[in-house]
Amino acid sequence: MFSHSHRSHQPRKDTAGSAVPPTGTPPAAKAQPWLVVGLGNPGAEYASTRHNVGYMTLDELLGDLSPMPGTLSTHRKTNSQICQTRLSLPGGSSSLTQSGSDADGPVPVILARTRTYMNTSGGPIAALAKFFKIPPERTIVIHDELDLDPGTVRLKVGGGENGHNGLKSTSQALGTRDYVRIRIGIGRPPGRMDVSNFVLKPFTKAEQEWLPVALGNAADAVRIAVVRGVPNAQNEIHPRT
Numbered sequence: 001m002f003s004h005s006h007r008s009h010q011p012r013k014d015t016a017g018s019a020v021p022p023t024g025t026p027p028a029a030k031a032q033p034w035l036v037v038g039l040g041n042p043g044a045e046y047a048s049t050r051h052n053v054g055y056m057t058l059d060e061l062l063g064d065l066s067p068m069p070g071t072l073s074t075h076r077k078t079n080s081q082i083c084q085t086r087l088s089l090p091g092g093s094s095s096l097t098q099s100g101s102d103a104d105g106p107v108p109v110i111l112a113r114t115r116t117y118m119n120t121s122g123g124p125i126a127a128l129a130k131f132f133k134i135p136p137e138r139t140i141v142i143h144d145e146l147d148l149d150p151g152t153v154r155l156k157v158g159g160g161e162n163g164h165n166g167l168k169s170t171s172q173a174l175g176t177r178d179y180v181r182i183r184i185g186i187g188r189p190p191g192r193m194d195v196s197n198f199v200l201k202p203f204t205k206a207e208q209e210w211l212p213v214a215l216g217n218a219a220d221a222v223r224i225a226v227v228r229g230v231p232n233a234q235n236e237i238h239p240r241t
Helices: 050-063 122-131 165-174 195-199 211-228 230-240
Strands: 034-038 073-075 080-087 107-114 139-145 153-157 180-185
Touching (some): 034 050, 050 195, 180 211
Parallel strands (some): 034 107, 034 139
Antiparallel strands (some): 080 107
């Protein structure tokens, strides 16, 4: 309810410059956060490998935070690194318009990556979900996908793990497959190359040409999914590639 004073009803600013509701305005209901996890392997030797596109997408999201890039801090209780922040719709979205309503964001999220190797990602992810009381339907896992063309980005909820050990571990630890996946295509290994060798090798120079676009699309997929839901994210992102 607005005051009947003749003074301006523009929200006043607190000492940090954040908007504060006018006196007498009830506080907004606290939105339930999303958990967004980028899969990958820790360590400099794995940083540029195909298996680490989940980590790379998380870095993309952190780098785009405003007014300054976000940073990850160690969350010892869950053996992970996290950044608690908020996300809004991406700028320049073709089929989504920002009306300025609360439905357009910002939405609270926990951006995270585990401190374990890919094959044991599930334990920390389940611990994060439990600690922050986040259900599977608000948990997003970003990962590499062999069965998608290189650079393709797709979203889905549930389904099989397609041999992906990080997803297998996550499904087992969460006790369900019904969480959100953002899949970044890396294609199949050439010739008779072993899959494990393929995913643990760095992107080639040719692959690095499409990689930035794919990471940008994956980051947009996260933002749209948390603000407007997975179906809207699918409608926006899938036609791009």
